[in-house]
Amino acid sequence: MPTHARPTDDPLQRERAHLAESRAALRTMRADTEALDLTDVTGNWVNAEVLRREINERIAALADLADAPLFFGRLDYHEPPGGERPGPEAGPLPGPPGERFYIGRRHVHDKDGDPMVIDWRAPVSQPFYRATPREPMGVRLRRRFGYTGGELTAYEDEHLTAAGLAGADVPASALLQAEIEKPRVGPMRDIVATIQPEQDEIVRADIGGTVCVQGAPGTGKTAVGLHRVAYLLYAHRERLARTGTLVVGPNRSFLRYIEQVLPALGEVDVAQATVEELVAHVPLRGSDSAAVARLKGDARMAEVLRRAVRSGVRMPSEGLVVVRGSRRWRVPAPEVEEIVRELLDRDIRYGAAREALPQRLAHAVLVRMERSGEAPDDRVQDAVARNPAVKALVKQVWPVVDPPRLVLRLLSDGDFLAECAEGILDGDEQRLLLWDRPARGVRTAPWSAADAVLVDEVTDLVRRTPSLGHVVLDEAQDLSPMQYRAVGRRCTTGSATVLGDIAQGTTPWATGSWAEALTHLGKADAVVEELTRGFRVPGKVIDYASRLLPSIAPDLTPATSVRDSPGSLSVRLVDPAELTAAVLAACRAALANEGSIGLIAADARVAALTAALDAAGMACLSPGDEASRACRLTLVPASLAKGLEYDFVVLEEPSAVVEGEADARTGLRRLYVALTRAVSGLSVVHSRPLPAVLAEGPVPSV
Template sequence: MSNGSVAELRQEQDYFDQAMDDHEESFRSDPIEGGGVGTAAERRAMQKHRDSKVRLSKDDAVASRRYVLDSGETYYIGKVSIMNADGDVAVINWQSKMGAKLYQSTARDPNGVVSRRQFHTTGNRIDQFSDTLYQELAQKVSSLEDELRADPVLRTSLEAGRDGKMRDIVQTIQASQDKLIRADKDQLLVIQGGPGTGKTAVALHRASWLLYTYPHELTPDDVLVVGPNPSFTKYIQHVLPGLGDVSVKQTSVVELLTHPGIHVQGTDQESVAHLKGSEVMAEVIAQNLSNRIKAPTTSIRVRKQNSGAYYIIEPVKLRDHINQLRQGPYSRGRKQVRAKILEECGKQLLTQAAAKYVEQTVDARSLDNVLDRIWPRISPQVLIREMLGSRSRLAISGQGLLSTIELSLLFRRSSGTMAKEPWTAADMALIDEADFQLNSDSRRWGHIIIDEAQDLTPMQLRAIRRRSRTGSMTVVGDLAQSTGAFARDSWTDIQVILQSRLPSNLKHLEHGYRVPREVYNIAARLLPHAAKNVRPASIIRESGSKPRLFNVVASQMAREVAKQASHHSSKGRFVGVIAPPEQFDVLRSAFRSEGVKFSDSANGELGNSINLVSPEMSKGLEFDAVVVADPPSHLGYG
């Protein structure tokens, strides 16, 4: 590796300045057709991407790398493709086919690459650059890990300070990551990755690559990103817009499943959360709905309009029809029963022509009353509230499906009003399932990204699966970090629940870039217990600082946490204070009494300095420094 001369740096800066001018000019002039490098198809793809008006910001450089091939061709690669005034390609997009060849090159498998120049920039100003000669590097390194450690741009990126926003990794995409980013669209792709392996970044860049590669099949508003909680969504929400994909829906799983007027304001014991999250609840809800339908056993009477007379229909005329409709969507069945009642009323008119207008002869209120007795109207939230709040309804709904103990666990006395109902996160998936069984019309997306998927319940997974149009999904997570009611040590059940006609593939990210070795070695001790089948990641980064353990009495724990968090914050570090929710109140008080400013993840906040987060809320987030509050186990917080 070598650093460039002042003259070379000036020459490169001139190239960057001209490319930025050409980029800005493209927003002031008509698209230019022309020649340049690459195939005609690649040039058309570049032109199409330019037409989408992805504009570099003041914080962006036109390129992050320059590659020289053994053919003598030179390629600059960046976030967007840039053409000069002659129609030649000055910078190629990282998402292009040539971008794949370049990003997937390594010293041991160069793909025709002779050298790589990596730029360190501030905005579009080049601070310095470094050159890697692949043949020379291949003689110096014995493994991919050695090559990664020797990457100056990657090392600089890993050592840079964090803040409240996740950054894109266009500058540092590694070969193994790039292969997953560009994997075929039509599959269920499950990516297992330990801490710091870049699985979230891979998933987001994959979404951007899919949008670039399949413009006729996917648009930004046809892609859904589902994260574990609102703080995580806030943390990652700037990555895709920064890559030019501004209309992708990004949300948390609870927010995705929450219906208007319903708010999570309660919690379940783990045994209850596990039961509510089990797939059997879909059958319980279906049985509840089926038992609400009552085929008539006596004659039904529908009043005629403006008359004291009635249409009288014998139960045998409706019974078989009603029973056939039980298995379909509930709301559609109600409409079909209504049509059947009108049909039977029409048969009692004198002529077939008159039967076409039978609805005009029927009293609407009388018809609705009859229909409500047979096939009641109900909303999904009312259905779940009534089911959970009634031992008798639960017993009928769970007959043959749930044990007496399980029925007892599910029972929750209803509050006085819907607004005061102590809805839990697990209830959101039940309401969503009820809504689907009632109406069967969930919004569907062309591709879905699921992050931290290892913690999702089967009911949550069902809810996400039915929002997929074809089964095309990217699922990422880490089994070793699986917690909650459905802690897993295998991806099998998730793959089964999310399966479709498309193939399912499990891939692994094996290199840990972000987490320092000193921290990972402590966490790795738990790996044989947490997920014995998961291979530990190969860590390439060392911080030079070992984690410190502070032994303090319980009464001083909160003050010491505030002190240590403030110490790291004063040095400009992005700090995470991780504690169980039961400790939040005492920590908040300690922060305030010590004059420490902080952001509270319980309110969906994620600030630029000190952030108070629970272990669950911390998943996927990155900090420069972490303070873990570990109260004594005899207080119930260990």
């Protein structure tokens, strides 16, 4: 990288000057892109529109975010004595000797095309995240930068090679720790400046395989998944531009919370959706009990639906007769039946088999033509396939399947369900599936979210679901087997990044193991990585929440935290009559600090707390609205807390959170989620006894 002239020998001023020059260069890059003249560049309006869309995406990606550092680190590569580099036995070195690279969110070059900032995803940037004193990867010095807003305010150097030669460890980075602990207001930020080595390995894993991340609270699994998307788009942009990428989250509140991460990294064309949005084939008008939803999400339903789809196929009672001119060509019923059974035995998709049947019947007719001395060609076969007699026979033996209507029949016709579920579901299970009121039609049927997944399964049995290049599935522990299948259909020829925590599974159908979940997803060969070192949740908070693990996920390794924050946890017992007042007081105390505040409570308490906050003149937001207006307090129903983070959390009445679920284990998992949303401090306020497993051992108090 060329060294530009600097007006001072003060290192901090030189770095500020480089930042100013880099921002100016980025503005020039954007202006040059905006000034592109596309007149007469393409031959037709379709290509022109595609090119214009790509240019607009490029312009958006070149936006300079004033409050986000353009670069956050620097790598100085080692110049060996005499100018010679270490031999091959030292391994490949990613940077040229003596070169200096600034590492940032996107590539920036000057007017001559020389790089001023290197994209964090480039191979030469990798040592910023992985180099150590014992394995410096050719790096002599690693410099981290500290920012206040968009202003560069500090730097910190790590002399890796010298420390490595001396066998010493580099002291923990104060700037890195400060960035991790920086208060947050609004939606989720990227962690590009603080990615840890174990996280970087997952981020840069090859696109050819699926990676499953079992991540304890605060280990950054969601951020890792999003940064992995950004990395794959950088490393395989042309491939993923053709096939597409998708981030699947548990709900819209969560997706709104994370939606700014990828744009901040320069990626503006990644789709986001919930599972319900992926399978939105029918209007949702009903809901299911936990038992019914669990049964509808059972993997056995896939075979019931497969039988239902194929149940309409009927063997012909008569043969096929095709009239062409003065000749009549006959295909006897046994031969037609043989063709139909062969297509059934091949087990291809129902719609593809139905499309193949006319051609197979036409071929049988052409064989007879050839035997009689004629020489028909492909045009004749196509004409025979379109013959009214062939069409009528296909309609009779292989009727069209409408997925919603088929599922409607299955859930409302006991005899049909019994036929399709024989040997798979017992009588009690079949009765549980049937709707308790008649459905008048597809549009008015009492469809539930679980029903929509069944319709999606049938839709795929009829016609293949298009596959994307890469799918990120977050909070994956909460999906049912049938939901896993629905997501898996979207990446059958692509790869996936699966993110979750078994201990945070709070649905009645939550998965018990990643091996089981990945099998349903169609990615049984996925690599499972475990993240247990927390960076966001204070040690005292995660230790307190981990008291629940023996009851909710005994096989998981308890998380540890790199942060020891004194005073980060308090548990206060109050009189029931004073509970609401004590909760509001805890919120006011939290608001005296910098950063965001989340008030988490059982869903049934949200309405009362909303009224209490209004009466007290304390404005609050709903989850996902953190970026909508200047307000630091969010009132969070416990059911929506998963995946969210706040600097300070006030948790009201843990026992009520547990009792808000259908069973005690699910309730304790919901409580585990609520306890681990705090980045800086957690205040638990309760008037009733704590759950027994949480109360074991000394309880912090104020």
